[in-house]
Amino acid sequence: MSDRSKTTDGTVRERGADASESARGTEPLLRIEDVHKSYGDEEVLRGIDLEIDRGDVEVLVGPSGSGKSTLLRCLNRLTEVDSGHIYLGETEVTAPDTDPNAVRQQIGMVFQDINLFAHLTARKNVTLGLRKVRGLSAAEARQRADSELDRVGLADQADSYPAQLSGGQKQRVGIARALAMDPEVMLFDEPTSALDPELSNEVLEVMQGLVAEGMTMVVVTHEMRFARGGASEITFLADGEIVERGPPETLFENPEHERTKQFFESIRHE
Amino acid sequence: MSVADALGIDVGRLRESTDDLGRVAMVVAGIAFWGWLVTRWLYDWTLGRWGIGPGAGENVLSPAPFEQAAAALEGSVVALGPVRLPVDWLATLVDGVALAIDIAPALATGAWYTVVLTTVAIVLGFFIAVPMAVLRVYGGPFRWIALTYTELIRGTPLLAQLFVLYYTPYLALWLNDASVVGQGFVPDYAFWIAIIGFTINGSAYQAEYIRGALESVDEGQLTAARAIGLSKLEGIRHVVLPQTLRYAIPAWTNELVYLIKYSSLAGFITVPELYYRASRIASSTFEYTPIFTLLALVYLGIVLSATNLMDRVERRYAVPGIGQAEGRQQG
Numbered sequence: 308m309s310d311r312s313k314t315t316d317g318t319v320r321e322r323g324a325d326a327s328e329s330a331r332g333t334e335p336l337l338r339i340e341d342v343h344k345s346y347g348d349e350e351v352l353r354g355i356d357l358e359i360d361r362g363d364v365e366v367l368v369g370p371s372g373s374g375k376s377t378l379l380r381c382l383n384r385l386t387e388v389d390s391g392h393i394y395l396g397e398t399e400v401t402a403p404d405t406d407p408n409a410v411r412q413q414i415g416m417v418f419q420d421i422n423l424f425a426h427l428t429a430r431k432n433v434t435l436g437l438r439k440v441r442g443l444s445a446a447e448a449r450q451r452a453d454s455e456l457d458r459v460g461l462a463d464q465a466d467s468y469p470a471q472l473s474g475g476q477k478q479r480v481g482i483a484r485a486l487a488m489d490p491e492v493m494l495f496d497e498p499t500s501a502l503d504p505e506l507s508n509e510v511l512e513v514m515q516g517l518v519a520e521g522m523t524m525v526v527v528t529h530e531m532r533f534a535r536g537g538a539s540e541i542t543f544l545a546d547g548e549i550v551e552r553g554p555p556e557t558l559f560e561n562p563e564h565e566r567t568k569q570f571f572e573s574i575r576h577e
Numbered sequence: 578m579s580v581a582d583a584l585g586i587d588v589g590r591l592r593e594s595t596d597d598l599g600r601v602a603m604v605v606a607g608i609a610f611w612g613w614l615v616t617r618w619l620y621d622w623t624l625g626r627w628g629i630g631p632g633a634g635e636n637v638l639s640p641a642p643f644e645q646a647a648a649a650l651e652g653s654v655v656a657l658g659p660v661r662l663p664v665d666w667l668a669t670l671v672d673g674v675a676l677a678i679d680i681a682p683a684l685a686t687g688a689w690y691t692v693v694l695t696t697v698a699i700v701l702g703f704f705i706a707v708p709m710a711v712l713r714v715y716g717g718p719f720r721w722i723a724l725t726y727t728e729l730i731r732g733t734p735l736l737a738q739l740f741v742l743y744y745t746p747y748l749a750l751w752l753n754d755a756s757v758v759g760q761g762f763v764p765d766y767a768f769w770i771a772i773i774g775f776t777i778n779g780s781a782y783q784a785e786y787i788r789g790a791l792e793s794v795d796e797g798q799l800t801a802a803r804a805i806g807l808s809k810l811e812g813i814r815h816v817v818l819p820q821t822l823r824y825a826i827p828a829w830t831n832e833l834v835y836l837i838k839y840s841s842l843a844g845f846i847t848v849p850e851l852y853y854r855a856s857r858i859a860s861s862t863f864e865y866t867p868i869f870t871l872l873a874l875v876y877l878g879i880v881l882s883a884t885n886l887m888d889r890v891e892r893r894y895a896v897p898g899i900g901q902a903e904g905r906q907q908g
Contacts, residue, residue, distance in 0.1 A: 385800060412806035422801035426820045426896045436805035439815055470898025481801075488805055 334396070336361040336523055337382070337492060342391035344377055351377050353547040355391070359492075359540075364524045366534045366555075369544035370570065375527045376419075378544070379494050382525065383407070383414040395491065412440060415485030419497040421477045423469040429456060429480045430465040433487045440488070455483040459513050475506035479513055486517075493517065495526040529574060535559065543567045607885075610878040617685035634682045643675035673867050680858050680868065684875050687854035690768065692879065694840045694850060698775035699783075699833055705776070706783035710821075711813055713784065714791045723784065730781035736842050739774045743767065743846040764848075771843035775836060782832050790824035791817065823891075823899050830887040834880050841876075851875060 335358040344352040351374040359365045367375040380386040382393060384400060384407040393400040400410050424432050433452035437443045443451065456462050459479040469477055478498055485493060495514065499507035511533050517524060518537040528534065534541055535555050542552045543562075551558065551567045562568045625633030650668035713723035730738070742748060752766040794817050802812030844853030855872040859865045 383804060385804065408803075408806045408808055411804055416801075416804040418797065418801060418804075420795075420797050422795070422797040424798065424801065424816050425795075425899055426816075426823065435802075435815060436807070439811060440806040468897045470896075484805065 335359055336363075336396060337525070338392075338394040339378075339382075340392045340394075342378070342381060342393065343389045344374075344381060344386065345389055351547050352381070352388075355544075355547075355549060357542065357549065357552075359523065359525065361491075361523050362521045363539040364518050364522075364526065364537050366538040366541045367525065367527045367544060368529070368534065368541060368570070369550075372546075373544040374547040375544050376496050379416075379496050379525060379527055382492075382494060383411050383416055385416075408440075412436075412488050413491045415488055415490035415493045417478070417481050417485055417493065417495045417498045419501055421474070421481050421501065423472075423477050423480055423484070425469050428466050428468055429461060429472065429483075432469075432480055433484045436484065436488050451487055452483075455487045456480070458486065458516075459483045460509075473506060474502045475509040478502065478510045482510070482513055482517075492523045492525065495524065495528065497527050497529070499528065499530055531559075531571075531574060543570060545570070606878075607882060611882070613681070614685050614688055617682060618689055621682075621686065634686060636678060636682060638678050640675040640678040643671050643678065647672040647675060673871075676864060676867050677871055680855070680871065683854045683858060684851060684871065687849060687851035688875055688879065690764070690843070690848060690850035691837065691840050691876075694768070694771055694775060694843060694848070695833070695837045695879075697772055698779050698840075699836055701772070701776040702779035702783050705780035706787055707818070709780065709784040710787035710791055711818075713788050715809070715813065727781045727784050730778055731785070735774070735778050735839055736845060738778060739771065739842060739846050742770045742774050748773075767843075767847045770846060771840075771848045775840060775843070778839075779832060779836050782835070783829065786828035786832060787821060787825050789828070790821040793824055794820045820899055823894060823896065826887065826891045826894075830884055830891075833883050833887065837880055837883060838876060 337357075337359040339355055339357040342352050342355040343350065351372075355374075355378055357365070367378065369375050377386055381388050382400065388401055391401070395410065395413060398410065399405060423429075424435060427435065430449065430452045433455055434443075434445075434448040437448035437451055438445065441448075453462060453465060456465050459482055461476060461479055461483070464472060464476060464480075467476075469480075472480065482493075482498075498514070499510050502510065507530065511530060514524070514526070514533060515537055524537075526533070526538075538555050540552055541555050541558045543550045543558065543564075543566075545566055551562060551564050553563075558567060559571060562571065620630065620637075621633040624630055625635070631637055647668050650664055650671060653664065709723045709726060713720055713727070716723060748770065749766060752769050798816050798820065799809070799812045802816040803809065807815065840850060841852030843850050844856065847853070851872060855868050859868040862868070
């Protein structure tokens, strides 16, 4: 396990270095500054600050209601922040004059309840964005979709409808759909929690593959196997605040805060 | 051992062959029905107008032999004693055939108006209904526009709506001023009033059906559409509506069936459709029962054709996991 995390880490750092040389210096790819969000009287995000480098895999963990999914949805403006700023590279995502549709093309998202377009085949699920958002021709979109489906190991299911796929297969199509848009960052909102454990594995394998390719990822998950093996940093949130952040080994073995320790112990017992 | 086994009858095959027989009978009846209507329409528009054959609206077949046969049967009734009743029924039936032949041209012409009125109104109404339903569900502060529209239209009688439109001088004058109205193949202005009335009325009901279907599509679908960079409207257009319309087909078929029958109300504003024709003939001949029975049969023919067509549409666009065609697709 630790071996794998080291090699993954190595790849990640290499990729990160490439990117920083080519364009943005040492700027983090994703910068979150003092983000607040309330639903009614309940403040679900109470000033989140986070910087994620290109090629990093940030795993967000925490008890339910801690605000991790809300934070994720703020990143591509599916939820609007009340105050604070989010930057993707040079672009301020949260700026009023930023077109959220343009930002969302650069930020892929994978959902807990998968949300494949139910009336479209696996291939058409992938081509829809390519055709209608990217404006690709039918032939180009099809070619791209088939290669993305191949990447998640579902080339043979391209003509199946969502209702004909297993949960794990559906989620892999969901990942392919997001990847096809060539995002700079991939957001995963509990991608395996609606799946049976044996179906989770195939999804986690695809995600590990993305880690190895150097994709920048922000992942909300309860899958500690993935967090251990794939994360560059783990952020522990509780009650809308970041309690602790650090590399997996530190947070798992040697957390600073009692709250973090309790949380990891509680999920170990599950 | 059942009777069927004893007789060496394969029940499964028998059932299959009666099913087939039923299907064949339906197809034959459908071809005969539409064959009659279309032939009549085409004849009336072309050869009938040019003075070839009996002329537009006139009978091709003569009802005379059937009338004579019926009269003969009725005349023999008294002498027959115990078989009197069945012969009497037969006489009524033959008389009905004679009547059917007699009024068939009028019914066919009326059916043309009924079919056109219904088809145009349902299609135009659909294009009003979809935006109304979308406005109602996703319109935010503008939902009340759609709400007012549907409640106003659904809450008032269709006949009252037709009369209001028919007697509105502005609309009548404007339509009468249009020089093409009532000329050649272009129907009279009452017809256009009826189209407007049924379009508006049908659109309100269709909007309600579509709204129901819109709300049954999981909201995660639109979220996912937006997450790949589609705007809200694009997401509705490409992701939500295609699913909605599949869910809505059964209810929408229902609206089509209603509209076919409600189109008879156009007769009250003098559109010469099916009901209007039949009631005119009935009030001059006093043969109410047979005439309205024949009228009902023509409506039945149109309605069955419409439901059959919609069933095909539903199957054609069926997708595994969506709507009610799913179960029917298996086996």
